[in-house]
Amino acid sequence: MAVFLAAFAGGAGAQDEGERRLSMPELSLCEPPQGPVERPDWCTWPQEVRVYTQRRDECDHWRGEPVPEDADPALAEDRRKQIEQAVAELCPGADAQLLKLKRKYRKDASIMRALGGYEADIEP
Known part of the structure; x- marks a missing residue:
């Protein structure tokens, strides 16, 4: 997880490890993650x-997850906090x-x- 976070944030160690591509044995086992867009070259x-x-x-x-408006107020507040926490954890540095x-x-x-499909200005 630390390498994952460092690479995203451009932190220490991200330069050397970040450029690493998968070896042939690793490529043979690699499967692109399921996501909103198919990326056959991901590996x-x-x-x-x-x-x-x-x-x-x-x-x-x-970022696009809605807070249920018709839900119990306490549940809606919990969901709002969950969404805010996830955005605060996943989006800084994007x-x-x-x-x-x-x-x-x-x-x-x-x-x-792949990179062209992302909005360039999502942070406040």
């Missing part, structure tokens, strides 16, 4: 891009990391197609 991307897309998809999911990855992998069409 061939560098670790920092794989980590970013997974985390960003989760961030976007929670804008800067997206820009960094777009610059770094600008010549990789597969990665640029």
Whole structure:
């Protein structure tokens, strides 16, 4: 989890490990994650891009999650807190990391197609 978070936030260790691509044996076992968009090339991307897309998809999911208005007020408040906590955990650093990855992998069409599907300005 620490590598996952460091790679997303651009933290220590993200540079060296982030560029690592899967080995042939790892590729043979890799399956792209289920998500809102099919990404058949996902396993061939560098670790920092794989980590970013997974985390960003989760961030976007929670950003769009509605708070039930017709629910019990206490349940609605609990749900609102759950959504806020998930967004606070998953979304910080997303804008800067997206820009960094777009610059770094600008010549990789597969990665640029995936990154191009994300909004560039989601943070306050």
